[in-house]
Amino acid sequence: MTYAIETDNLGKRYGKHWALQNCTLHIPLGSVTGLVGLNGAGKTTLMQMLAGLLEPTVGTLRVLDTVPSLEATGWLRRIGFVAQDHALYKHFSVREMLLLGRKLNPGWDNTLAQEALERLHIPTARRVGKLSGGQQTLLALVLALAKRPELLLLDEPFGNMDPLAQQEFMKMLMEAVVNHHVTVLLSSHRTQDLEQICDYLVILASANVQVAGEVESLLNTHKRLIGPEADFASLAKTHKVIQASHAGRQSQAVVKLNGSVNNPDWEFEDISLADLILVYLSLQVAEQAIPELQEVHK
Numbered sequence: 001m002t003y004a005i006e007t008d009n010l011g012k013r014y015g016k017h018w019a020l021q022n023c024t025l026h027i028p029l030g031s032v033t034g035l036v037g038l039n040g041a042g043k044t045t046l047m048q049m050l051a052g053l054l055e056p057t058v059g060t061l062r063v064l065d066t067v068p069s070l071e072a073t074g075w076l077r078r079i080g081f082v083a084q085d086h087a088l089y090k091h092f093s094v095r096e097m098l099l100l101g102r103k104l105n106p107g108w109d110n111t112l113a114q115e116a117l118e119r120l121h122i123p124t125a126r127r128v129g130k131l132s133g134g135q136q137t138l139l140a141l142v143l144a145l146a147k148r149p150e151l152l153l154l155d156e157p158f159g160n161m162d163p164l165a166q167q168e169f170m171k172m173l174m175e176a177v178v179n180h181h182v183t184v185l186l187s188s189h190r191t192q193d194l195e196q197i198c199d200y201l202v203i204l205a206s207a208n209v210q211v212a213g214e215v216e217s218l219l220n221t222h223k224r225l226i227g228p229e230a231d232f233a234s235l236a237k238t239h240k241v242i243q244a245s246h247a248g249r250q251s252q253a254v255v256k257l258n259g260s261v262n263n264p265d266w267e268f269e270d271i272s273l274a275d276l277i278l279v280y281l282s283l284q285v286a287e288q289a290i291p292e293l294q295e296v297h298k
């Protein structure tokens, strides 16, 4: 198995509205994938289908070489899914939640769970409902990690976490990736955080896959170019201009390179992953506002 997640032309429609469509992905086994997109882009819908909680309207998917379904034997033991509204038993104590986890999961790693809760300063005697919102999120994440799943699906995990807890949790996540080879798909609006941990990126825009690829390769092919405005049109003929601005006789553009740039008047700059994500996210808005940019992008 090379890919943890394979989807082909996957789509989900609610009534007349497509929440996700034409979604074809090959997410490598062992990768940490950032899933980003504006509100309503389809991230949760995709995660729910990958977890087997939602039936696709069209297309096919295989997750860990299996068609995900709650009915598939042992399926829920193989994945850890932490939804935005993580379902915890509020009347249980943290300790009781651990006991439940242990009963339900043969691969349960109690040492990992205990140590993680200690590192995150979550008291095991407290009732779940009495933990803060951020602590409840952390508990849900620890429970998912302690199952020792093959795949972790984390929907907006950092929402209400303080920065120190987040840092600690990211460390634990990376330990699980290195030590137990877990594959991670996490959606987040915090682009700077994704930069620290992701080696694969998927950007959804208006229910469609806009970008999917290895971070290293995306950063190698996307550059900021600064050069003469007069040469801009010829640049745009060869390379895909994602975003451009013109001031006086100078142009600045973020481009997806198609081969090398032969004009020595253009200067190159690397862009960060956070910048790349922002550029793509703002593209939708820009395309609606500036029709000529839409032409260039196509």
Ligand SMILES: Nc1ncnc2c1ncn2[C@@H]1O[C@H](COP(=O)(O)OP(=O)(O)OP(=O)(O)O)[C@@H](O)[C@H]1O
Pocket (backbone or CB within 6 Å): 014, 017, 018, 019, 020, 037, 038, 039, 040, 041, 042, 043, 044, 045, 046
């Ligand atoms: N149960 C549902 N019934 C009808 N429409 C839905 C349902 N769930 C989601 N949608 C619609 O599908 C689209 C995608 O929603 P989804 O929750 O997958 O987006 P998202 O990218 O996770 O958004 P956010 O970043 O705000 O969490 C939205 O337009 C949403 O309104």
